[in-house]
Amino acid sequence: MKKSFQDIINQNVPVLVDFYADWCGPCKSMAPILKQLKSELKDGISIIKINVDNNQSIAAKYQVQGVPTFIIFKNGKQTWRQSGMQSVAQLKQALQQ
Secondary structure (H helix, E strand, C coil): CCCCHHHHHCCCCCEEEEEECCCCHHHHHHHHHHHHHHHHHHHHCEEEEEECCCCHHHHHHCCCCCCCEEEEEECCEEEEEEECCCCHHHHHHHHCC
16 A cells, blocks of 8 residues: 555654655765665654655645755654755754754
8 A cells, every 4th residue: 555645754753855856966966865864863764755757746735946855744744844965964953853
C-alpha cells in the first residue's frame, strides 16, 4: 500500500522532505550530504525525496518555487524550510529546533 504524503509527514520522527528535479545540478550535489545526514542520525530522521516534475500538486501545495527546497515536518507540522544547498551542520541544526 502506498502511503499518502500526509501519512509520511505524520511520523513520530522529524521528516526532511527534499523537493528536487532531475535536471537540477545542486539537487544532485545534495545527495551525499543527505546520505551523510541519514548515516549520522539513523532512525532519528526520515528523509524523503519529492520530484517536483512528477508531484506538481504537492510542490504547489507547499509553494515550492525553486529546487532544491527542504522542508522539515514534525508530527505533520512544518517546522522549517529553506531553498538552495544546505550543509549537514545546517540541516542538523534545523532538525534540533
